[in-house]
Every structure is written in structure tokens, then in C-alpha cells.
Amino acid sequence: MNTLEKLSILADAAKYDASCASSGAGKRHSLGKGGGVGSTEGMGICHSYTPDGRCVSLLKILLTNFCIYDCAYCVNRVSSNVRRARFATDEVVRLTLDFYKRNYIEGLFLSSGIIRSGDYTMEQLVEVARCLREDHQFRGYIHLKTIPEASPELLAAAGRYADRLSINVELPTESGLGALAPEKSARGIRGAMGQLRWRIDESKDARRAKTPTRAKPPRFAPAGQSTQMIVGADGADDRDVLDASVALYGNYRLRRVYYSAFSPIPDASKVLPLKAPPLVREHRLYQADWLLRFYGFEVDEIAPRTPAGAAMLDLEVDPKLAWALRHPECFPVDLNTAPKERLLRVPGLGTRNVKRILAARRHGALRLDDLARLRSPLRKLLPFVQVADHHPRGALDRPDRLRAQLAPSPRQAGLFG
Template sequence: METVDKLAILADAAKYDASCASSGASKRHSLGTGGIGSTEGMGICHSYTPDGRCVSLLKILLTNFCIYDCAYCVNRVSSNVRRARFNTDEVVKLTLDFYKRNYIEGLFLSSGIIRSSDYTMEQLVEVARSLREDHRFAGYIHLKTIPDAAPELLAAAGRYADRLSINVELPTEAGLAELAPEKKLPGIRAAMGELRWRIEENREQRRDRGAGRAKPPRFAPAGQSTQMIVGADGANDRSILHTSDNLYGNYRLRRVYYSAFSPIPDASIRLPSKAPPLVREHRLYQADWLLRFYGFGVDDIAPADAGGMLDLDIDPKLAWALRHPEQFPVDINRASRELLLRVPGLGTRNVDRIVASRRQGALRVDDLARLRVPLRKTLPFLLLPDHVPRGGLDNPARLRAQLAPPPQQADLFA
């Protein structure tokens, strides 16, 4: 099979993996080393770094052959799809050729399981090793790791890759047992724990090295991430968020990605016949942000008495505020940062600007407008010298109707 035909098949097969990002990568370039590549440039943009740079990645599978039969996967062993496989040299050559043509700035490489977990992981590591050592490639590399692979292979992957990811696939052990019986949650968690330990140990070694000693090489400096499929099993949003909260707390993951289930050809009868609304995926990302940066807990976002599902019509922070009108209005000139972060419409940057600005004097409505605060959404929950909410919190249902997006806007996510 020609390389271009393999590329068409294996790039398309990789589209189902949402955990493709370069956030957290350290700035690095090859100037003065004689190598090639950089994590600092601009190109065809597919993902974003924390400082706002757009980075393009070649996103492919090594192969879409797989010995597993996960019901939700289009590449499962029983699937009737066209198969292809790159050898390691082909992936290395593609990455270098695409980089030299300014198409990409890095590589995202995953694979189906071929022969065994160790064999597959060896192939993935060899691609990264060859790029780094044989060609001195300084661009971004993200490897999807195989949970059952030997620890020494995971260690080798972290020496060459910027980020590693291990997909938990489904949020509950019951869902995994039903739809992907060959994958075991304890094995996935053990691999995540191994990576966490190696990442933290490497940071300590680099920080505490003795005088005159060179820093040890970085180990997966952009950390680890994972992906969960939403809507393939019966797990509700509360269960999904509990799993995410556990992963962030116990394994220090950089990101959990949520991917709405997409119906596949010749699907198992165990799978739903249609995809969940895409807005559900969107609300989970918003809720994930509240967990990570806003001090919310799972019980705040998806209370058990609400059925465990997020409101699809309004964002999770607004939903919380409407359930707790007794917490408002918040005095913007006196409230703590933690309380301001609970106000609908106020993001972390806006809150930091407000806290800094009010040191110079009491803030008024015009001051918020200059800080680009979304007044329509925030004013019903704020108290200012020249603004007192007029009874909106006395009728949360009416306030919800006023603040919910119009139907045509909500339909964009449907």
C-alpha cells in the first residue's frame, strides 16, 4: 500500500481521539544543536498552548489493526474497516517531511494493539526515540501509551515524549466490563500511577540536584492526560465528573478530555443507536473547568437529587447560582476571591482584575464595563454602590428564562 493511502486511513482512524493537545509543553528549539524542530513556532493550527500559541500536530495511528474487540471502537478486531499499518521509519519520515514543509510542529501518535501491549509500545517508543536521537527533532511529541505495557517501556516513552496519555475510555468499571472486557480498570490506574510517580520524581531530581551537577533530562514535561467517551454507556454526568475528580486528585492529570459517543458501522446492539447531544460534551468541559479552577465540588455541580445530569440549557455555574439564591447578591467590593468565582459570568481573569482594581477604590458598574465583565449575566448577582438587584433572585425561574441562551444559539450544540 502506498504511504499516501496509509496516511488517509490512519489519519482518519485517529480522529476519534480527542486528547490531542500541546498544552504544558516547555519551549524548546534546535538552534545551535544542528537538529530540527521547535515547540515555539507558528503553523497550521490545531491545538493551543497555555500562552495562546496555536500548534499543528500530525495526528495518526501507527496501525488500525487491533486484537481487542471494544464495542465502541471502529478499529475493533471484529470491525469491517480497511486496515493499514505504518512501520516506524515511515512515521519518522512523514513527521520530518511534514515539518520541513511547515505543515506541522509536532506529532500525536497512537495505535491499535498489535501482537501484544509490549510489542505495540515498543513500536511507539522507537518512533519517538528515532526522532529525538537519530534526527535531533525538538518539536512536540505526544504518545498514547498502552496500559498493560511493561514499566520500563512507559519509562522510555516519558524520556522522549512531551506528553503521555492513557485513555480510561469509560467512566465506570461496569461500563468498561460490558463494552471493553479486555481492558481492566486496575491496570489503567496502575499505569497512571506509574507515570505520576516518574513525573514527580523527575521534577524533584531536577529541583534538588547538587551543586555542579547537570539537570537530568525531563520526563514527560507536559504531564499526562486521558479521554472518556460520553454516552456510550449508562453513566450519568455525576459519575463522569466523580471519575474526573478522582483522576485529577490521585494521578495529577493535566487534562481529562470528553468525547461524545459517535455511532459506528456495524455497531453492537449494546450501544445506543444515536449520539448524545453535543451540548452534553460542552457542559462537561465547563463543569471540568469549575472543578479545576473555580473551587467547585462534584456535589455542587451535579447534585444527586437532580438526577446526576447537567442542565443542557444553561451552564453549570449559572445552574448552581439559581439553585442557591441565598448566596447572592455578592458585594463586589468586599467579597473574597473564592466567592467572586461563584458569580455567573465572572472568569478567573475577570476576578483577578476586579480584586486588583478595587484596591484603588470602590468599583461601580462603569468600572465593570471597562473591565469587560458581561454585565447582563453578572449584575443580577452583584451588589455595587450604584446597583442593587431588583428582585431577580426572588424568582429564580424567571431569572433563568432571562439568562438562558435563545433557542437558535442552543441549537448550535445540538
């Protein structure tokens, strides 16, 4: 099998992993003076798109799709009847350099099935990164998917060469992981995440504490760590997903939790659902994740548990609007006097526009014309706010009617489904 045939198989096999953003990498000056190949910043990236619409700006491949595990939701599981391939480490290095020099990519996202053992696989991944950094002075972005079962020494080596590391938690609950991936351990995954957090924090502290007479300490995974959860493969509801995310952000300081809607796979296990969840569910989880991290919301507010059953996000309206419609007593919000915390809860206002409002109202009372200049969606915004020349006047007396007005049409909603 030639390299192009392998690339076709192993790039396609990597499309199920969503956690490949390159934000937060910064410059790489620690590799020495002089030249070098690549950069973690700048333009000139040729973006490609996976069949399900995700934008990929990295060479995103698996080292191999052989795997000794039999996770029910994974197309590359050992019992799957798929075409297999495996790159040699020097092939991945050559592909990365060739693609970068042709301006197709800005870096490498490398994952792998487990071959022989976690340590053996991790050694291969680390060798690719080492060769790029040390032998070819590659200064572009590298994201390595790390193997939880690998030794601490290999995880430490991975962080020296990669900008970002990630370990997939796979599923939101320990019971779900036990049912669909019994060979994997939730405790082992979180233990490896804890190691990465400790090393990242230690590296940052050491660099902050450096003295003029000492060399700058090496960086460890400067873009942090991330993870991915599969949504819809098991019975976990959206509350379970968000609870897991909050714990991951708090315990391991993750840069991102990525949500990937389960996609039916060939020769699927009977324990899996026959249909994929609507993609809008994945979209709503990303919106809810943003509210938890940047808008001061709690999980209880976004996905409250009810006696009726599973706590799921509303698919017709975004989570902030859904919360506002459940709490009309909190509105209207006076944009000229309300504190930042209340402004952030107004549907249609993002963090940037909240900053603009706080700055603008120091110079005079805000009016409707000022809101138009914010380029916020006025149709969504006006029922929830008041300014000098606007009051919603009973718009919130009938939240059900307001919801019907603000919910997208069936045709628009179908774009996400």
C-alpha cells in the same frame, strides 16, 4: 498501499481521540547544543479540523488501526469491517519531518491499535519517538498514547522521548468498561497511570535537587499525562463522569481529562446507543471540569444527586449559572467587599476578571462603568452583583423567570446539539 493511502485511513481513524493538546511542553535543550529540527513553541502552525469540529494542530495518526481487542465502542475493534492499514516506524518519522518542514504541524500525536501484544505495540511507538529525537534531533512536540499492558521499562522509555503521555480510561465506571471492553482492565489502566505519575514526580524532584557539579537529570514527560473518557456510550450519568475525573486528578495529577461524546460507528454493537448524545453535554462537562479545578466547586454542587434519577448537567445553561439559580440566597455579591472565593462563584466572572476586580477596588469603589470595561457579559452578571451605583433589586426573587431570560434561545442552543 502507498503512504498517502495509509495516511488517509490512519489520520481518519485517529479523529476519535480528543486528548492531543500541546500545552505545558516548554523548551527542549537537553538534546544537545547546536541545531535541531522543530520547536515546542512559536507560531506558524497550520491548523486542521476533524469532521466533528475539533481543532488539530499536530500530525495526529495511528501507527495502525489493526487491533486484537474487541471494544464495542471502537471503530477499529477486531470485529469491525473497516479498511485496515499500518505504517512502518520510518514512515511515521518521515511524515512528521516532512510535515513540520512544510510548516503544517507543530509536532506529533501518535496512537495505535494493539498488534500482537501491548509490549510489541509500545516498542513500535517508542521507536518512532526515539528515532525523531536521537537520529533527527527533532525538538518539536511529541505526544504518545501509551499502552497500559506494556512493561514498565517501555513506559519509562516513552517518557524519556515524549513531552506528554496519555492512557485512556475509556469509560467513567469500571462496570461500563467491563460491559463494553471486557478485555481491558480498569485496575491495569490505573496501575500504569500510577507508574507514570511516580516517574514524572521523581524526575521533577531530581531536577529540583540537582547540584552545580552534577549534570541536569533527564526530563520525563515534562508536559505530564492526560486521559480521555467517552461520554454517552454507557449508562453513566454526568455525576459519574465528574466523580471519575476528580479521582483521576487527585490520584494521578493529570494535566487534563478530555471528554469525547460517543459517536455511532459502522457495524455497531447492539449494546451501544443508536444516537450520539448532544454535543452540548460534552461542552457542559468541560465547563464543569473547569469549575472543579479552578473555581473551588465540588461535584455535589455541580451535579447533585436527586431521588428523581440520574444526575445530569443542565444543557440549557452553564453549570455555574445553574448553581447560582439553585442558590439565590448567596446573591447578590458585593464586588467591593466580597472575598475572592465568593467572586469566583458569580456567573459571568472568570478568574482573570476576578483578579482585576480585586486589584481595582484597592483604589476606589467599583461602579457600573468599571464593570463595562471588564468586558464581562453584563446581561448575565448584573442580576447577581451589586456595586456602588447598582443593586439587582429583586431580580433573584423569581429564579425561574431569570433562568428564562438568561437561557439561550432554541436557535442558539441548537448550535451545540
